[in-house]
Amino acid sequence: MKERMLITGGNPLEGEVRVSGGKNTAVAVIPAVLLADEPCTIENLPDIEDVRALVDILRSLGAKVTYVPGEFMTIDPRTAEGFQIGYRDSQRLRASYYLLGALLGRCGHAEVYFPGGCEIGARPIDQHLKGFNALGAETETHGGRITAMAKELTGSDVFFDVVTVGGTINVMLAAAKAKGTTIIYNAAKEPHIVDLANFLNSMGAKVKGAGTDVIRIRGQQYLHGANYAVIPDQIETGTLMIAAAATRGDVVIHGCIPQHMEALTAKLLEMGVKVSDSDDAIRVRTLGAHRAVNIKTQVYPGFPTDLQQPMSALLTTARGTSVIQETIFEQRLKHLNEIARMGARVRIVDSMAIIEGVPQLYGAPVTCTDLRAGAALVVAGLMAKGITEIYEPEYIDRGYEQIETKLRSLGADIRRESFE
Numbered sequence: 001m002k003e004r005m006l007i008t009g010g011n012p013l014e015g016e017v018r019v020s021g022g023k024n025t026a027v028a029v030i031p032a033v034l035l036a037d038e039p040c041t042i043e044n045l046p047d048i049e050d051v052r053a054l055v056d057i058l059r060s061l062g063a064k065v066t067y068v069p070g071e072f073m074t075i076d077p078r079t080a081e082g083f084q085i086g087y088r089d090s091q092r093l094r095a096s097y098y099l100l101g102a103l104l105g106r107c108g109h110a111e112v113y114f115p116g117g118c119e120i121g122a123r124p125i126d127q128h129l130k131g132f133n134a135l136g137a138e139t140e141t142h143g144g145r146i147t148a149m150a151k152e153l154t155g156s157d158v159f160f161d162v163v164t165v166g167g168t169i170n171v172m173l174a175a176a177k178a179k180g181t182t183i184i185y186n187a188a189k190e191p192h193i194v195d196l197a198n199f200l201n202s203m204g205a206k207v208k209g210a211g212t213d214v215i216r217i218r219g220q221q222y223l224h225g226a227n228y229a230v231i232p233d234q235i236e237t238g239t240l241m242i243a244a245a246a247t248r249g250d251v252v253i254h255g256c257i258p259q260h261m262e263a264l265t266a267k268l269l270e271m272g273v274k275v276s277d278s279d280d281a282i283r284v285r286t287l288g289a290h291r292a293v294n295i296k297t298q299v300y301p302g303f304p305t306d307l308q309q310p311m312s313a314l315l316t317t318a319r320g321t322s323v324i325q326e327t328i329f330e331q332r333l334k335h336l337n338e339i340a341r342m343g344a345r346v347r348i349v350d351s352m353a354i355i356e357g358v359p360q361l362y363g364a365p366v367t368c369t370d371l372r373a374g375a376a377l378v379v380a381g382l383m384a385k386g387i388t389e390i391y392e393p394e395y396i397d398r399g400y401e402q403i404e405t406k407l408r409s410l411g412a413d414i415r416r417e418s419f420e
């Protein structure tokens with residue numbers, strides 16, 4: 001049985017909602033537990049498909065995992081003797097490649113198939129491998145599988161040619177147990193890099209500089225157990241902010257970190273949306289018309305590529321012409337062809353989208369092509385007049401915990417149904 005999501009648009013979102021733990025932090029912190037020499041407990045994990053996939057993978061390696069969704073996950077890595085991730089498991093999520101860094105650090109041997117995840121561009125991993133090689137590992141890619149091996153990892157300088165979140169995380173993982181100091185230059189600065197560093201340090205690792213473009217990791221032989229709560233999800237927060245604006249609603253999002261949202265907040269203010277914040281909450285409301293704005297995706301603290309898709313849905317009805325330049329993933333504009341079915345006026349030229357605002361979107365059947373494309377279709381459906389049917393909503397489940405329940409609590413008319 002397949003499922004589709006049904007949204008009857010037009011209801012303004014109103015009320016209060018709590019954001020879940022960060023997906024992109026969770027998928028780094030869970031593999032990082034393999035570096036520990038004692039059990040660890042992680043809290044505030046989002047109950048999403050990517051997290052469930054990692055639980056299966058850790059169990060397949062022999063780790064003991066107790067997972068109570070919404071409460072905690074305790075992982076005892078001491079019994080994990082495996083170092084191979086099968087094809088199907090590797091394909092279940094992008095972040096399966098963090099098992100490379102984590103297993104290299106743990107036992108000097110990792111075999112993982114090329115990861116799955118969203119098809120939003122070429123997504124090479126040359127920088128990850130370059131980092132492992134710099135630490136003394138030998139890497140080979142053959143038959144769709146990546147093998148990384150090292151008798152001993154030795155700290156070294158790693159200079160990334162491009163700023164890469166995944167590469168930075170993978171090298172941090174391997175370096176945490178290497179002999180000596182690793183310095184990553186041109187490192188990514190995203191909040192989840194800082195969160196991973198904090199988690200590693202809570203196990204006794206010595207990571208300094210996370211959040212800047214130079215990260216120093218002094219490898220440790222022994223990492224102890226830790227209790228850790230991951231940070232709130234920056235992209236879920238942003239998606240809810242955009243949905244509030246898109247429906248001309250009034251929503252308070254609790255449990256978020258407003259500082260992580262500055263690029264989006266600035267754009268929403270530029271559009272004429274009202275945004276205010278306190279320590280751990282953001283209120284978004286719309287009174288007048290939305291103005292068109294231009295967006296260029298950039299690494300943190302620039303405008304995140306992960307929010308470009310939901311934001312583009314909002315821009316389809318803004319007054320004037322908006323231009324979006326997607327600089328991180330070359331194929332991350334495909335969702336706009338779906339939103340065009342709903343009446344959006346969009347022209348895509350290479351990795352640029354030119355959106356001419358229309359007064360109204362209209363419900364139509366549309367299909368998710370990736371996770372954030374799905375979020376964009378949800379935003380479009382909430383704005384549209386009539387019923388929007390969203391096919392392949394399971395993409396959305398990879399990254400958003402209980403999205404329908406949360407949106408319904410704010411007044412949205414959204415549900416899921418099975419069909420043959």
Ligand code: EPU
Nearest residue numbers: 024094095123124125126127128162164165166167328371
């Ligand atoms: N790149 C290379 N070589 C590499 C690695 C990356 O050329 O070895 C390029 C990529 O092709 C891309 C750019 O560098 O053009 C940035 O890629 P990055 O490595 O930063 O992305 P990622 O690690 O594959 C993570 C998130 C994405 C998010 C990006 C950018 C996870 C599991 N994934 O991907 O999240 O879009 O960083 O912030 O953390 C999502 O949540 O929907 C999602 C796709």
